[in-house]
Amino acid sequence: MFEAFNPVHILVIEDRIEDFILFKDKLHNANIPIQEIHHEFYLEKGLEALKQKEFDLIFLDLSLPDSFGVETIEKISKLAKHSSIIVLSGSTDSVLAIKTIKHGAQDYLIKDEFDEFVLSKTIRYSIERKKILRNVEENHDRYQSILKLTSDTIWDWDLRTNEFVWNEGLSTVFKYPQFRDNFHFDWFIEQINIKDRKRVLELIASKKEECEMHWEDEFHFTNANGEDVLVYARGYILMDEDDPYRMLCIMMDISERRKLQQELLNHQLKTQQLITKTVIETQESERKKLGLELHDNINQILATAKLWLDIVMNEDEFREDYLKKSFVNIDKAIEEIRKLSKSLVPPSLGDIGLEEALKELLSYVHSSVTSFHLEYNPDTINTLRNELNLVLYRIIQEQVQNILKHANASDAYIKIAIKGDMLELIVQDNGVGFCLKEKSNGLGLMSINSRVQMANGSFQIDTAPNEGCLMKIEIPITKS
Missing domain, CATH: 3.30.565.10 (Histidine kinase-like ATPase, C-terminal domain)
Structure with missing residues (x-):
């Protein structure tokens, strides 16, 4: 019994009226919910009808007055992206039938060799095939859109068929032409620097053997210009139960980033060295100024006061005068020491x-x-x-x-x-x-x-x- 679905809009492009009438009867006998059957004799008229509205099903004769053979299916499939296309042909050529499927048809029926039961099954299968195809195309478009959003290089390795696929990052990042037959896994491994190659191979093999889903590594990779660039790779392994069947990997060229990090590190080191040097030089300068101040100023004041005190101790004639001068000099030295102390450690910061x-x-x-x-x-x-x-x-x-x-x-x-x-x-x-x-x-x-x-x-x-x-x-x- 045919599964229930909404009534369908059908376009039939058939140049023989008697064939159309017979086909229309089979459609009605197939117990198919039909909303509309629109008939055209010419491909051009059929294309115009498609521009006006969308049809769920298109039955197409390949021998029309204005189109013939595979060219007919090519023209109709470009415009009818959301319609299921079923070819109606008088030819039993299996090669032609396969060509029509490759160019967008969901099925191929030979006139006078099918009844309403076959027609019912064909319509059901064709609609389901088209739904599946649309989902696949949408997922593919979504996948491609996601790939275009990133500048990273992504590769996809089918572990069962050994098929190896790259995205555009292979060209934009590593300068290789995107489409070449020899871009397989062995080629990828050959581009890894010989110093890193064994380690990367052992890492991937161990992840596959241990059924671990994630892996990451850094290694040197040769680009199309022969330059050795530093790469960060992050991989993901898809599992069928405990059997790994596919590996995805994102690769990023981090050469410039690592260079900038090293430059920043060197700059920070130089800055720290400069600060240390400045602190040491400042300390030495302060010591020098302190030494000069003590030697050339305070020491001279105290030396003069000591000289006058020596005179006082040996001579009484100028005792009172020299004692006063000594007192003044000692008081001056105390004031100079006080000033010097304040310049070195200002007590008022902690006090007031x-x-x-x-x-x-x-x-x-x-x-x-x-x-x-x-x-x-x-x-x-x-x-x-x-x-x-x-x-x-x-x-x-x-x-x-x-x-x-x-x-x-x-x-x-x-x-x-x-x-x-x-x-x-x-x-x-x-x-x-x-x-x-x-x-x-x-x-x-x-x-x-x-x-x-x-x-x-x-x-x-x-x-x-x-x-x-x-x-x-x-x-x-x-x-x-």
Whole structure:
């Protein structure tokens, strides 16, 4: 019994009216639910009917006044993509029948050799074949669309037939022409570098033997230009119960990515080396300045005081005068030591906060040449964490010393602001400026930059000869 389905729309293209009438009777006797039977004598008229509407079934004679043979089925199948096509022919040529199937027909009936029962079965089978074919075509189109969405190279290896298929990535990534007969699995293995080949083969074999579905590896692969590129491959094995029957693999050229990773690693290493070098040089510079300050200033003051005390011990005539001078010098030495201590470890940071520490710093470096102007918001500056206060203080201290030593500026402005989760520091002067390319490796700037990098901040400086200098620093407020 014919399975129930919706009434069908049928197109019959047959140039002999008597054949059409006989065929129409068989259709009705076949107990088929029919919505419409549309008849045309010419292929051209049939094509026009297809352009107007869609038919479920097309019965086609291959010998028409305006078309003949396989050419007829080719023309109709191009337009009737969703219709089941059944050929009606007076020819018993099996070669012709096979050709029509290859060109889009679902079945081939010889006139006067079928009855309503055969016709019913043919229609049922043809409709089901067309449904299956449409599903296959849709899946294939979907598969091809997915492949086009990726720039990766994908290959598909049928383990039972040894058929090996590549996508367009073989051409776009590895420069090989996409369609060639020798792109089989053995060819793929031959392109793997000899140092990696054995390992890859053993890996794939072990995954097949152990029925593991996933595998991945990195190896060197030769492209069409003869270049050895680094490849990352990720494979998936399809199983029929415990029998592997198909393997899919995605290959990516990671040569450039690995090169960039290595460059980044080298850059990070150089940056760390530069920071370490700067810290060491800064420490040595601080020690040198401390030594000079102790030797050339404080030591001379104390030596003079000691000399006057020696005189007092041996002579009474100038006792009172030399004692006063010694007292003044010792008091001066104490003050110099106090200043030196504050420049090394500012106690006010831990006691009264960054605000007072900066005020003290600028009062100690008061210069008749340069006037320093400090701008900040007291409500926010005193809420910063202690380690950030020290970083900020040292950076300002270093830049203030740079301005006093080199800028010959009349005014300098220090601005501290908080924008979102970033601390912004701007130090600007109207001094002589300098050529950044020539002095970018100066110890002062390197010291500032190393402190900023250790705080995960950013450092910018804008200067030129006779145009002053602007330094801008941004540091995250929260801990990283």
